[in-house]
Amino acid sequence: xxxxxxxxxxxxxxxxxxxxxxxVYETRDTTYYLFWYxxxxxxxxxxxxxxxxxxxxxxxxxxxxxxxQKSTSSFNFTITASQVVDSAVYFCALEVYNFNKFYxxxxxxxxVKP
Amino acid sequence: xxxxxxxxxxxxxxxGQNVTLSCEQNLNHDAMYWYRQDxxxxxRLIYYSQIVNDFQKGDIAEGYSVSREKKESFPxxxxxxxxxxxxxxxxxxxxxxxEDNEQFFGPGxxxxxx
Numbered sequence: 760x761x762x763x764x765x766x767x768x769x770x771x772x773x774x775x776x777x778x779x780x781x782x783v784y785e786t787r788d789t790t791y792y793l794f795w796y797x798x799x800x801x802x803x804x805x806x807x808x809x810x811x812x813x814x815x816x817x818x819x820x821x822x823x824x825x826x827x828q829k830s831t832s833s834f835n836f837t838i839t840a841s842q843v844v845d846s847a848v849y850f851c852a853l854e855v856y857n858f859n860k861f862y863x864x865x866x867x868x869x870x871v872k873p
Numbered sequence: 874x875x876x877x878x879x880x881x882x883x884x885x886x887x888x889g890q891n892v893t894l895s896c897e898q899n900l901n902h903d904a905m906y907w908y909r910q911d912x913x914x915x916x917r918l919i920y921y922s923q924i925v926n927d928f929q930k931g932d933i934a935e936g937y938s939v940s941r942e943k944k945e946s947f948p949x950x951x952x953x954x955x956x957x958x959x960x961x962x963x964x965x966x967x968x969x970x971x972e973d974n975e976q977f978f979g980p981g982x983x984x985x986x987x
Contacts, residue, residue: 765915768913792974794975794976796978801980802961802963802980802981802983803963803978803979803980803981804963804965804976804978805978806975806976806977809974809975850915850916854974859904859921859923859969860918860921860931861906861916861918861976863908863915863916864915865914865915866914866915868913
């Protein structure tokens with residue numbers, strides 16, 4: 760069975776602080792994809808990153824970085840120097856190869872205060 | 874511009890009525906999905922379709938029906954059998970071939986039962 764756990768329901772930080780959003784996944788399959796999406800107050804989910812199970816290289820994109828560790832089944836997301844515009848709900852998702860279904864975590868609501 | 878459109882943005886329904894939510898995509902994607910999101914919760918899969926004239930039940934299909942007569946369109950009908958239909962509904966699509974296999978989401982429809 761597949762499962763994604765985002766244990767942090769809500770996080771509040773002050774602008775310019777760094778914040779890490781945790782994502783732990785479960786799957787017995789060896790080929791899978793992991794995703795992060797951002798859902799701003801408008802409601803539409805915005806794709807942030809995709810990582811396949813054979814690529815454990817960490818990725819940095821501007822203020823965003825992702826840490827993928829198969830040993831701990833985690834795919835954590837860090838925002839450096841957070842900004843008010845980062846306030847949103849962030850979802851982690853898992854897809855097993857060729858299964859064509861995404862398993863979403865329950866999301867982490869990030870509040871960035873000025 | 875390519876993308877996914879959902880209409881209407883807001884929908885109000887009286888108890889006992891069926892309503893249909895529209896989802897159209899011009900991305901030439903093979904697969905389409907319907908999700909339900911309740912306040913403070915993650916996304917739950919209702920139905921998905923990988924090809925025209927074929928679709929599969931997701932985790933919470935009871936009280937819902939879909940059709941896939943055209944590749945571009947995947948309407949969702951919320952029937953009177955759905956006991957608690959008030960929620961935010963998101964439609965998504967994705968290609969089934971190639972490396973860019975993330976799901977693209979529409980802006981959502983917020984359904985309220987009066």
